[in-house]
Amino acid sequence: MIKQQFEIPAGYKKWTYGLLAVGIVALIAGFIFLGMSKNEHDQTRFWAVLLQNSVYFLLVCNAAMFFICAITLAHGGWSIAFRRVPEAISAVVPVFAVLAFIVFLGLIMGHRHDIYHWVDKEAVAGDKILTWKKGFLNPTFFFIWTVVTLSVWVFTGSKMRQLSRKADEGPMGVEESKRYIWNNTVWAAIFIVFFALTVGSTIPWLWLMSIDAHWYSTMYSWYTFASTFVSGIALIALFIIFLKNHGYLEYTTREQLHDVGKFIFAFSIFWTYLWFSQFMLIWYANIPEETVYFKMRFQGPYRGFFFLNFTINFVAPILILMTRGSKRNYAIMTFMSVAVILGHWLDFYQMVMPGTVGENHNLGWFEWGILALYIGMIMFFVGRALTKAPLLPKYHPYLKESLIHHT
Amino acid sequence: MDIRKFVVGSFDDEAVLFPAVKKVRKAGYKIHDVYTPFPVHGLDGALGLRDTSLHTAGFIYGLTGLTTALGFISWILTRDWIQNYGGKPHFSLPAWIPIMFELTVLFSAVGMVLTFCYLCQMAPFVKKHIFHPRATDDLFVMVIECTSKTNVKETEDFLAAAGAKEINVQIAEAGWWLGRYDQDSKLFDNKSETVTA
Numbered sequence: 001m002i003k004q005q006f007e008i009p010a011g012y013k014k015w016t017y018g019l020l021a022v023g024i025v026a027l028i029a030g031f032i033f034l035g036m037s038k039n040e041h042d043q044t045r046f047w048a049v050l051l052q053n054s055v056y057f058l059l060v061c062n063a064a065m066f067f068i069c070a071i072t073l074a075h076g077g078w079s080i081a082f083r084r085v086p087e088a089i090s091a092v093v094p095v096f097a098v099l100a101f102i103v104f105l106g107l108i109m110g111h112r113h114d115i116y117h118w119v120d121k122e123a124v125a126g127d128k129i130l131t132w133k134k135g136f137l138n139p140t141f142f143f144i145w146t147v148v149t150l151s152v153w154v155f156t157g158s159k160m161r162q163l164s165r166k167a168d169e170g171p172m173g174v175e176e177s178k179r180y181i182w183n184n185t186v187w188a189a190i191f192i193v194f195f196a197l198t199v200g201s202t203i204p205w206l207w208l209m210s211i212d213a214h215w216y217s218t219m220y221s222w223y224t225f226a227s228t229f230v231s232g233i234a235l236i237a238l239f240i241i242f243l244k245n246h247g248y249l250e251y252t253t254r255e256q257l258h259d260v261g262k263f264i265f266a267f268s269i270f271w272t273y274l275w276f277s278q279f280m281l282i283w284y285a286n287i288p289e290e291t292v293y294f295k296m297r298f299q300g301p302y303r304g305f306f307f308l309n310f311t312i313n314f315v316a317p318i319l320i321l322m323t324r325g326s327k328r329n330y331a332i333m334t335f336m337s338v339a340v341i342l343g344h345w346l347d348f349y350q351m352v353m354p355g356t357v358g359e360n361h362n363l364g365w366f367e368w369g370i371l372a373l374y375i376g377m378i379m380f381f382v383g384r385a386l387t388k389a390p391l392l393p394k395y396h397p398y399l400k401e402s403l404i405h406h407t
Numbered sequence: 408m409d410i411r412k413f414v415v416g417s418f419d420d421e422a423v424l425f426p427a428v429k430k431v432r433k434a435g436y437k438i439h440d441v442y443t444p445f446p447v448h449g450l451d452g453a454l455g456l457r458d459t460s461l462h463t464a465g466f467i468y469g470l471t472g473l474t475t476a477l478g479f480i481s482w483i484l485t486r487d488w489i490q491n492y493g494g495k496p497h498f499s500l501p502a503w504i505p506i507m508f509e510l511t512v513l514f515s516a517v518g519m520v521l522t523f524c525y526l527c528q529m530a531p532f533v534k535k536h537i538f539h540p541r542a543t544d545d546l547f548v549m550v551i552e553c554t555s556k557t558n559v560k561e562t563e564d565f566l567a568a569a570g571a572k573e574i575n576v577q578i579a580e581a582g583w584w585l586g587r588y589d590q591d592s593k594l595f596d597n598k599s600e601t602v603t604a
Contacts, residue, residue: 280501406448
């Protein structure tokens, strides 16, 4: 008997609601004690943490759709057996897009120049560098581009999911299959091109790099992309293992998990490549306006995070995931996926915090509480999305390729 | 150098090859190798080959390259020929990482190619016996190794029953490297028929 329809297990529900409760309490307490505090530092901390989490988890969930689209464009069939998992993860994007948008509204309308220095008109007018950047770094452009980006992600993502549901309806003939694959390819291409224009370039500049408004790095967007993509894959791996352990996804074998593990391994190295390139060029050239970014991170109060980041996100994956056996082992893959997701969360922490809260950084109850809130939301919405469609796209033309997949 | 007798069966379809490999192994014949025009997924598993240790060798070569680079550069720049580059410390690790990376890749790549050639018994000027020229074109060629006890006729019939399109018997050198086969107890005894491979 094939278990095609996911039903949320009781333990999963318990954890979801537990994390959500913790998170909502943390959010409310954070709003009262930090957000409305008289202390400037507390307010900055409140908004910085919201910015870090909302952007990180939005990009991580959106990376799941990137994963689907990239494989669709490459005519890859191996992932069809678990395709509903990244689809369910990407179904969270609309929710997280709205949440991120609310945070941005709060940041810009609330005139939070402690987060985005460039919203302060007077400071910009008296600042040569920021005046140059005014055409790009201004509230109007920020809002227009953010709204366009979020709506195109949501729209093309839901289009891809909708197309995928067609594979549940009935057998397709040869011509129909060809048309189906072509439709998928077209929509995936639209998504990918737009993804390159957003995550691949402009969006990390606007949302994250503009925290350090005077500084810039051409590596930044790729670095952000690599960070979120590898975490997105890790999230997919976690859900696959979870579903396998509960007796679902019986056509997804260790072969597929092995390939997902290869993705985590490879993109951890890719992330390190960009992380190091950004660091080394600045370290080598030693130009003050560039090195200022690493002053805090490499020598200042974030030195610990800097090396912790490197250890979790590079040393651990490369050594632990190198062998074939470890990528096919549920326990090791679960451990590494959790490590990678947390590691890149810390990566985002040290991207956002030095330019905002600076020396007053504090990885305390509020940070972990908001993390719990987002994990709870991912569990809640992904679990719900998984129940809505059969876990196997039964009539997908590439299904057989996935079933006989072998590494 | 040892000369052996082989029964060679050629298949023209992957779908026939897989069950044939299973049947032949089940019947107790020793498959010398299967030559295919392209990598066939899962064939190594069907043949019961153990996982290659080539990647372990690659890892060790990589580590060798890494330590070579680190040792050599740090020796040059901190002991042998100290220079000041842009006011950086003499031991400036970030600047060396690209070179360490390159040597890691170089050592592991070259080392693995050489190891691969060794494992496949390939070297310059060494001719390998080719069991069927179409093994690089469109035929899957299964080679069964005979011992003195093997009944060749029976083997041929068995291959035909398993779906082989072309069957013949060849006598060839099995391996030239360090006498790997010499320890086997029963060599093919009819050495007068030698065909130099």
